[in-house]
Amino acid sequence: MEKGNDAVPAPRSGHTATLNRKTLLNTRGTIFLCVLAAVAVGVPYLNATGMLPDYAVSLIGKYLCFALLAIALDLLWGYCGILSLGHGAFFALGGYAMGMHLMREIGERGVYANPDLPDFMVFLNWQELPWFWWGFDTFWFAALMALFVPGLLAFIFGYFAFRSRVTGVYLSIITQAMTYALMLAFFRNEMGFGGNNGLTDFKDVLGYDLQSQDTRIGLFVLSALAVAVGFLICRAVVISKAGKVIISIRDAESRTRFLGYRVEGYKLFVFVLSAMLAGLAGALYTPQVGIINPGEFSPANSIEIVIWVAIGGRGTLVGAAIGAVIVAASKTILTGLYPEAWLFVLGAMFVFVTIFMPRGVLGVWDGMIDGMWRMRGMDPNERRLRA
Amino acid sequence: MIRVIRSIIAIVGLLQMFMLGPSYGQTGDETVIRDHIARFAGADFQGIAETVSTLAATGDPAVAPVLRALRGGDIYWRKSDRRVVRAEKMPKRMLRLLDPLSGEVIEDVRKSAVKKVKVNNTLRRMIDTALGNLTLRSPDRAMRLDAAGQLFRTRDPSTLPALDAALAAETDEGVAGEMRDARAAIMLKVGDATVDAQRDAIARLAARGDNAARTVLAGFTSDDPALSAATAQGIERIDRSLRLWGYGQNIWQGLSLGSVLLLAAIGLAITFGVMGVINMAHGELVMIGAYTTFVVQEFIRSSAPYLFDMSLFIAAPLAFLAAGLVGICIERGVIRFLYGRPLETLLATWGISLILQQAVRTIFGPNNREVGNPSFMSGAFELGGLTITWNRLWILLFALMIFAFLLFVMKRTRLGLQMRAVTQNRAMAADMGIRTGWVDAMTFGLGAGIAGLAGVALSQIDNVSPNLGQSYIVDSFMVVVFGGAGNLWGALAGAFTLGIANKFLEPFSGAVLAKVLVLIFIILFIQKRPRGLFALKGRAVEQ
Structure with missing residues (x-):
């Protein structure tokens, strides 16, 4: 008899330990923040000494945005068990909010030199700025919107979805439908977001020229800072009392509900927070990449975010960031060297990781450490309790 | 003005010849047609109009391509022997001369060696009508259907007699229906048509119920209040059926x-x-x-x-x-x-x-x-x-x-x-x-x-x-x-x-x-x- 099919999911031994009281910064978190700080200082330094080309700074900055996005998704999926296949939508909305501000900053320097309208609106013969573009000429409003709009969408979506107890696979599929619908909508010129081409040709932000290396380094350091702040926020949520409820929702939703917790409220909180962090990542991404277009909404992008988290190891936060950097960096390298091979490698990564490394890179690492403890004749669980 | 009158005379003549009977010229005597075609050489507009009407009156489908070429300005006559030919443009201001009926290549000449048989708008309209009529009697069902549809669109009252004749000879029910529709559409354009005939026409068009019929009805105005009401009703009926479809x-x-x-x-x-x-x-x-x-x-x-x-x-x-x-x-x-x-x-x-x-x-x-x-x-x-x-x-x-x-x-x-x-x-x-x-x-x-x-x-x-x-x-x-x-x-x-x-x-x-x-x-x-x-x-x- 074939037994493989009847196997119950492997007990998540690692998670039992998460129920113990933890400090904001455990060893792993501290190492992560130190590495982040080293990168934030080291990359500009290497760039200044000429050892790192200019483009690499923006590239690594982009990876940092992805890392923040992955951390946001890990909070949702790894700790609350909600697999969102539409997180790219929140990221892109944040990116669009920032892109709209950057478009307004162009002012009269556009091709049509129209002080009131972005180029694409002049091109489409629009006479005045649509109402949803009002206020985006001030940076702080745009920055607020980059958090608020994804948060609002997540709130509305989550409110209805969690209230009617749409869970598991169904939730994943309708989040995918959400980002797909947004992609189709943003592709339309009539929406007023630049249609197919998206928003691009940015000149400067807060008076700093986006083409200058100094601005880029500034954005880079800001991204690193955002990753650190995002990580600490998520970590604070995870170790809080609410965090324990969130984890218990992941592991046994019905039981948590029967214990009297308002599951919907907790889920909604995590969903909105995660969407806002994704929006922040998008807002930092747009000025560094110089373009935001509806392709960011594509369901494939959102699924790729999930694989970052899966590869890094979900439910670890640090792992999500590592996974994002590993996948994004190998994508850059492989598409440059063997453009044909990239999808093969990415696809194989998906399959390999889900079957052989269900707890991701960090899971493998943990397994190795545990093994060492056992070899020394000690109980690995004890190490976890101490961590 | 005179020209217009002349062409009207020519059209009427053409139609009369159609009325002479369905068998006339159907046997397609090629030499007769060639004789007619030869008259294009050196003719003025009136002469061309007359030749067109005689050609059309033969009712021979072989005439249709010649008339089409004439309308497109591809018919010439050779200055040397006044032979009427069809010409295709070649590079370097050369023309390739072809026999207008058989399409055989005769020779390539300079443009100066031939003269074009010119057509004006009146002639073009006349040729269109003649072509429509020619195809109304074509042995090919699809061509007859097409011609009836063409008449429906142009709604030229002068084609009415030819249409009636074709209708009388028509045996295919589908084509006859299409022709009756065309006839109804034309009736609304005929100034002196009886109220009864026009009422029938409106009813027929309303029953047809497509966009083309609606256009015809919308363009029809009448002093008779009963007819106007019938038109309005007809349009409404068409709108309803269009909506349903x-x-x-x-x-x-x-x-x-x-x-x-x-x-x-x-x-x-x-x-x-x-x-x-x-x-x-x-x-x-x-x-x-x-x-x-x-x-x-x-x-x-x-x-x-x-x-x-x-x-x-x-x-x-x-x-x-x-x-x-x-x-x-x-x-x-x-x-x-x-x-x-x-x-x-x-x-x-x-x-x-x-x-x-x-x-x-x-x-x-x-x-x-x-x-x-x-x-x-x-x-x-x-x-x-x-x-x-x-x-x-x-x-x-x-x-x-x-x-x-x-x-x-x-x-x-x-x-x-x-x-x-x-x-x-x-x-x-x-x-x-x-x-x-x-x-x-x-x-x-x-x-x-x-x-x-x-x-x-x-x-x-x-x-x-x-x-x-x-x-x-x-x-x-x-x-x-x-x-x-x-x-x-x-x-x-x-x-x-x-x-x-x-x-x-x-x-x-x-x-x-x-x-x-x-x-x-x-x-x-x-x-x-x-x-x-x-x-x-x-x-x-x-x-």
Whole structure:
């Protein structure tokens, strides 16, 4: 008899330990923040000494945005068990909010030199700025919107979805439908977001020229800072009392509900927070990449975010960031060297990781450490309790 | 002014000759026609008009190309011997002279060696009428229909006598009906027509009930209040019937779109609905089916072209096997390690879909591949006010056939029974001696094979490219989720509901927005019925 099919999911031994009281910064978190700080200082330094080309700074900055996005998704999926296949939508909305501000900053320097309208609106013969573009000429409003709009969408979506107890696979599929619908909508010129081409040709932000290396380094350091702040926020949520409820929702939703917790409220909180962090990542991404277009909404992008988290190891936060950097960096390298091979490698990564490394890179690492403890004749669980 | 009068005289003359009798000139005495044509040489406008009317009066279809050439300014006469010829432009200001009747090449000359037979607008109109009349009596049914339609559009009162004559001689009911419509349309233009005749004409046009009839009626004004009222009523009646046909067309297009959605989703209804496996590679299995069709057609083109019309029948079982085999490999190789972990399955199958896409791109190239329509699937036919293309109709039938086949397999075969048993209670099914692993593989293979069949059909209406599967994956999940997982009837109802809803929204919102609205509707619908339209009930649901 074939037994493989009847196997119950492997007990998540690692998670039992998460129920113990933890400090904001455990060893792993501290190492992560130190590495982040080293990168934030080291990359500009290497760039200044000429050892790192200019483009690499923006590239690594982009990876940092992805890392923040992955951390946001890990909070949702790894700790609350909600697999969102539409997180790219929140990221892109944040990116669009920032892109709209950057478009307004162009002012009269556009091709049509129209002080009131972005180029694409002049091109489409629009006479005045649509109402949803009002206020985006001030940076702080745009920055607020980059958090608020994804948060609002997540709130509305989550409110209805969690209230009617749409869970598991169904939730994943309708989040995918959400980002797909947004992609189709943003592709339309009539929406007023630049249609197919998206928003691009940015000149400067807060008076700093986006083409200058100094601005880029500034954005880079800001991204690193955002990753650190995002990580600490998520970590604070995870170790809080609410965090324990969130984890218990992941592991046994019905039981948590029967214990009297308002599951919907907790889920909604995590969903909105995660969407806002994704929006922040998008807002930092747009000025560094110089373009935001509806392709960011594509369901494939959102699924790729999930694989970052899966590869890094979900439910670890640090792992999500590592996974994002590993996948994004190998994508850059492989598409440059063997453009044909990239999808093969990415696809194989998906399959390999889900079957052989269900707890991701960090899971493998943990397994190795545990093994060492056992070899020394000690109980690995004890190490976890101490961590 | 004089010219106009002359041409009117000429037209009247032409018509009189038509009235002389249907047999006149039908035997097509070529020398007579040649004699007439020869008179174009050196003629003034009036002379040309007279010749045109005599030519038209012969009623010989062979005259039509000459008149058409004349209208297009391609008839010349040679200065040396006054011979009338048709000319084609050649490079370097040369002309190639051809015989106007037989089309034989005579010689190539300089432009200066010939003179053009000039036509003005009056003549052009006259030629048009003459051509219309010529074809009204053509032995070819399609040409007569065409000519009647032409008269309906031009509504020239002067053609009425010719039309009446043609009508009297017409034996084909369809063509006669079209001619009567044209006659009715013309009657509304004739100044001295009787009120009764015009009332009949209005009634006839109202009964015709299409846009062209509406245009005619809208352009008709009368001093007689009874006629005006009849016109208004007629227009209203046409509007009503047009609206109804419009709904009909929407429903048909909705059914057609629904059948495409059904095809894309029905395999998923098995893998996702019955087994609970989120197969993101489903679209790629459809793609494999489409590429199988392409390969089969390529093979047939190169080695057995006479089999081309059968290509789809050959491709269908092969596509089923190819996609089914790939499906079984996926199940045995990957998915069986992931049962009970639906979200991980989703990721792994997504990875597989990327690999399959890239594999196809590497083998067949990134561009669209051309898959031909067999003859029985090309073209369209009219059903009342509906235009139905054959390929859409066949695809609808094909989708329903696949649905019936699946229903049969699920409800009436041993495999179906075992599948349902394993789905409902895996452990107990295993205890009863069912090889659950084998059933899983077969179930997944069946779903994948059906996806391959869908690919054969979709290759007929969509681009066969490595991205084919991607474009269907979201839609097909929507159908299954909307219809209710685990229920084939749900998939059927879901597909057709979404298809029709989409087509009814399109006129108001445009295609893309319609799709967005449908997606939003589904998202809201899921809130109301989290398990879809036809939800499974019982303990099996909450796992």
